[in-house]
Amino acid sequence: MDADEIVWVTRAGGAPWLRATGLALDADGFIQVSDTLQTLTDPRVFAAGDIASMVNHPREKAGVFAVRQGPPLAENLRRAVEGRALKPYCPQRRWLALISTGDRYAVASRGALGFQGAWVWRWKDWIDRRFMRKFGEFPQMEAGTASTAPSSVQLGEEEAAQALSAVAMRCGGCGAKVGATVLSRALGALHPVDRDDVLIGLHAPDDAAVVRVPPGKAMVHTVDFFRAFIDDPYIFGKVAANHALGDIYAMGAEAQSATAIVTVPAGLEAKQEDLLFQMMSGAIEVLNDANCALVGGHTGEGRELALGFAVNGLVDEDMTSVMRKSGMRPGDVLILTKPIGTGTLFAAHALLKARGRWIDAALVSMCQSNRLGAQCLREYGATACTDLTGFGLLGHLVEMTRPSGVDSELNLSALPVLEGAEETAAAGILS
Template sequence: MMTPPPVQLTRDLVMIGGGHSHALVLRKWGMNPLPGVRLTLINPGPTAPYSGMLPGHIAGHYTRDELDIDLVKLARFAGARLIMAPAQAIDPKAKTITVKGRGEIGYDVAAIDIGIHAEMPGIDGFSAHAIGAKPLDIYASRWATFLEQAASGAAAPKVAVIGGGVAGSELALAMAFALKKRGVEPRVTVIEAGPEITARTKAAERHLRSAMKRWGVTALTNTRVKRISAEAVHLGDGQSVESHFTVGAAGAFAHGWLAECDLPMTEDGFVRVNECLQVLGHEDLFASGDCAHMGETPRPKAGVFAVRSAPVLAENLRAVLMGAPVRPFRPQQDYLKLISLGGKVALAEKWGKSLAGPLLWRWKDQIDQKFMNQFRDLPAMAPPPAPRDMALGAETAQVLCGGCGSKVGPGALSNALKAAPWIGRADVLTGPGDDAAVLQVGTARQVITTDHLRGFTEDFGLMARIATVHALGDVWSMGAKPQAALMSVTLPRMSATLQARTLAEIMHEAGAVLSGVGAEIVGGHTTMGSELVLGLTVTGLVEGEAITNAGARAGDALVLSRPIGAGTVLAAEMQGKARGADVRALLQEMARPQGDVADILQNAHAMTDVTGFGLAGHLWAICRASGVVAELDLEAVPVYAGALELAAAGVRSTVWQDNLDAAPVFGDSGARGALLHDPQTAGGLLAAVAAKEAETLVAALRAQGHDAAVIGHLVEGAPAVILS
């Protein structure tokens, strides 16, 4: 029986922000995606903090990883592309979203869930000397730094919180508890403009004041802030509160860029939505969470409403994408407030009644952990069943990696090149085997190379940047200046509208890399297939002799400009095992051009870019061509964050075994040794340089922000790679 053809992509659903409602929609989507829809999530970073556990994290009860929803894993589960950059504008007429550093992203249906902030620019000195309690991730990071400084004596443990209420009180108690736990006596002050700390029940006020007294928190009510300086909060009555860490928690403020969009807004900058969560006047645009204002059923800015709205939002997004009717969201009138009191004690308040104790903290912890476990333990989707009957020698294989992890093994390629006839011409100066061919064109020398990559991220714009940097590596490694490129693009099956949007993204990002290094796209070819494949044929001009693999000398030092482990991290990301923060750091480095590296290493005796055959394979190529032995210092080789742990856990890219067989390293073992054979995409430049210049060159590379290192040296002997 023939396999049914894949469904063509016809609609773009774009979700702006990784807030609680969007995170739940993504999880639900992953369990039941709508065929024909390309799902995109735009978020500034790889994680989204869960607000319910923030006070516990500040107090030290939870680690940062426990606080964060890993959007990289969640996007992989949902089959979504994740664009890790902040949105800056929405044009509901053109149906585009402007993303910082990425230009415009088109949509058919979109949703907004970007939360709020607590910055208070209206207070003189706030921007320079204080921080808002939201965005949570920025506050949590700054607090961790201050806590270490206070614990070490580098900063006085004096903290001020502008604004009481539940949020300010919780955070003040959490910070006081954390400081006391680190062995310093805290001086935390809550500054509230109103007559009471929270304006809730008398019982709640009593519990909060009791907890504040226990942990050394002073509450000033009926007090207004005039300005903030580096070490104090200056009050309206002329007094001041000494503070070395000042936090704003006096209200919820909308992100300013939304107000500049042509959307229906409240006076204070929140997006107006109807009862179905659709932005007023725009049936194809939704908003939820704290950034939205439900005019018919207004509610406080609280995460519980974002969570409760998620099932309705998920259903309505599908409905609009299918042309079906939507349904209303009916929020509850009141909700249970569980308020942390510094230590593992909580206050419960609902319907005007309050109660406090350790059991309530445990209850709160169970609720929070249950919510987060939805994203920590994503449902395992069953793979397609293996065929009942298979030919001799056939077996089910690991899912093919993307990038250089999907390359044909070096042994098969080497044998194919040997079998291919090469006549040799006077104007063809190098034959198969080096990074690029060198051609004599009149009086000029030109290098030419080609590279194609199977996509490993659904963010096709980012993939285009990485593929371009990857292809340019062969030009840079031969000491040439990039000149021109032909692009070859294979797109998944999609409608003409999505083709146009996708090609525009790809060409914009690839073109930006090429123009940035003095080259340009001069043509190419497009087609459709089962998945994304990006290829570039690149030319470059070289003055004098090209740098090849064959010029290395005994006594040279080996310099590597970029860490290894990319293939392992990418393979783990496909399997849902890599940390989102590690994946983001890797992708950012892979997308970074290395023209400045090539300039610094322009006097190298031999040079190559480390790509599909791994560090060992490409170093072996230099040894073989130059007739030397490489003595490698394994501990000196830089490694991408997370790669070592993943390699120790047995994660391997699909071409790893072929690389190991083709270029064994004498003496390698363990996880770090395994990474020597890990295929790299857009890997670093590996250069053999005069030993006396090596440290100076590495210092110059590091000054440009490259994680470069001297990783070994070359000696006389039969070609080999050994560990020193």
């Protein structure tokens, strides 16, 4: 058959990976579920939407069914966790289909009825936009709930009882420390870098770590600590470790050892352990990359997840490699090693006003180490440096120009700025 264009239209089929799950699938490869949206194979696994095929109520693959299955799915998940009877769900038999023909015209059908027109398109457009708005316009966060860090989670009866007794006995007398077994299990799976100058560290834990200062070197001390601003403990661990290392690099030093200070929300031990493991995995990746040995730490319970590090670094004793805030000289050029804008972006994120891709890109930038940037500055004879963090570019610039006795001139259009930061700042959202 001759043709200019061939469009081969098929019905939907299940994704190939579903076959490897061991779950019962229908002839088209979709997961078979009962009226309670539980899979036929395992009542603890639920499926809804396009991926699922209700064995008693077969329907087309359409958004209308996927969306409507959301509330009964949520309800039955909650009931399953609470050990209550699940509710059967029956999808509607008829539905309104509105099909746009691409030219601001649409065809509608419901059962045996059908109609069409530009007004049908406008109607569809109104319905679609109203629905999509729900994904872009969120209620403003209440003050005091800025952290989205996970707290405790309810599970089976035994674990719930364990959680209850833990809450009843929660005390701060021991420094609200997290149990030693939780700690050792969480940290046991991690591998901090080994250094010859660490004489007593995590490999043989004691009351404190003992670290040698090599001849000809002076020690640089710094500490940084902040609460979780995102709900991904692994990324948060990376950002916190990078943040703490930043001050060492800004001084022109190399990192040597670090001790961690951690606050985890009260909860089931298994959840605390998992949280600690994820957070410290991210942190240790960054510390290892900096050849900085994690030599100890303290973990306590508190309202919000928080992490910080005391970091020790080394510089040459003669101080020639040290870059100070006061080292600016007339004629110097200012170099930003990373784009700015995290303050306004995360303030916007807290208000649910930032786009996901802006926050993703900002996190990638925050996970980028300043080690090589600082090394480059040292090699090319930079005399002044600082770590731009809490006070913003202008705040930190004042901290440098004042002790240096110089003025500075910024070319605003030359500033590297994270995507979205200009929009959020223009909207008046500042940290």
